Amino acid sequence: MRTYVITGLLVWLPLAITVWVLLWIAGLLDGVFAWVLAALQAVLPASAHPLLQRLAGIPGLGVVLMLAGMFLTGLFVANMFGQWWLRQWDRLLSSIPIVKSIYTSVKQVSDTLFSSSGNAFREAVLIQYPRHGAWTIAFVTGRPGGEVGQHLHPADYLSIYVPTTPNPTSGFFLMVPRSEVIELKMSVDEALKYIISMGVVAPPAILDSNAKPLVEVPRGPQA
Template identity: 85%
Template sequence: MRTYIITGLLVWLPLAITVWVLLWVVGLLDGVFIWMMSAAQAITPETLHPALERLAKIPGLGVLLMLIGMFLTGLFVANIFGQWWLKQWDRLLSSIPIVKSIYSSVKQVSDTLFSSSGNAFREAVLIQYPRHGAWTIAFVTGRPGGEVGEHLHPEDYLSVYVPTTPNPTSGFFLMLPRADVVELKMSVDEALKYIISMGVVAPPAILDSQARPLVELPRNPQG
């Protein structure tokens, strides 16, 4: 009986968690939509208030309108005129003392992660962390830059992100020598599944090739 109960739990648990996450996202977007409707009531005539209240009570309408809004925004900024307005918007937010620190940081991270031309989280690697002999999976995010890159030779080091388990949205940022970073053949999705499942869902082994260092550093002939 215990085996059957656990088997049934493993069948329904992923579906239950998926439904819970979707309901949470829908509830969050509906909450934003209701707040927007409340703000609209403050600037619209009272004759329109009943209509706005009816719209706010329609379930899922906030999600639909948010998707339409994001689509129209992307369509607008895809041309030269929209790009000009986007630059003006960025310049305005970057001139506000407290807002500019938050907005600039979030924008740089989002542009790096979600840009189609970016290299963040495109490759899974194997490193020794938090001590020598203990191995974990990390993701290459680029090379050290700026002032840090002046102290470290960017061509000899890699910037990696070490996610935590089972929540990969938090983790640690490390800069390691290339010779200490071992390339993996698994995809980023497979690596994330491996991390989230705490090693239970292992990707299939690749028998025709073995993991190898990303870049072999030249050896010093003098030892």
């Protein structure tokens, strides 16, 4: 009986978590939409308040409007005129004390992670961590730069993000020699599934007769 219960749990648990995440995102977007309506009520005349209240009572309208707003924003900044306005907006927020430190940091991280021309999370690798002989999957985020790049030769080192399990949103940032990194054929999505499942959901092996480890692991004496 316990086996049947666990089997049923494994069937329903992924669906339940998926629904929970979607409902959380929908609730977040609805909350932003409600905040926008509250701001509009403060500036619009009282005659427009009944209309705003009716809009707030329509289920799912906030999600649709927020997604449409993000789509139109992306469409607007995709041309030269929109890029100019985006630069003015960045300059304005970067000149406000306290706000500039938060906004600039978040923008740099988001541009690095989601930019189509960036190298962040574009490749899964295998490294020895947290000690020699223990291996883990990590992601290449680039090369050391700035002052750190002056001390470490950027061509010989890689910036590596080591995610934790089962929550890959937290982890460790390392700079390791390129010679100690083994490149993997698996995609980033397959590597994330492998990490989140704690090794249970392994991606299919890709046979490569020419592949060999970049790090030679010392073997003990053979009998």
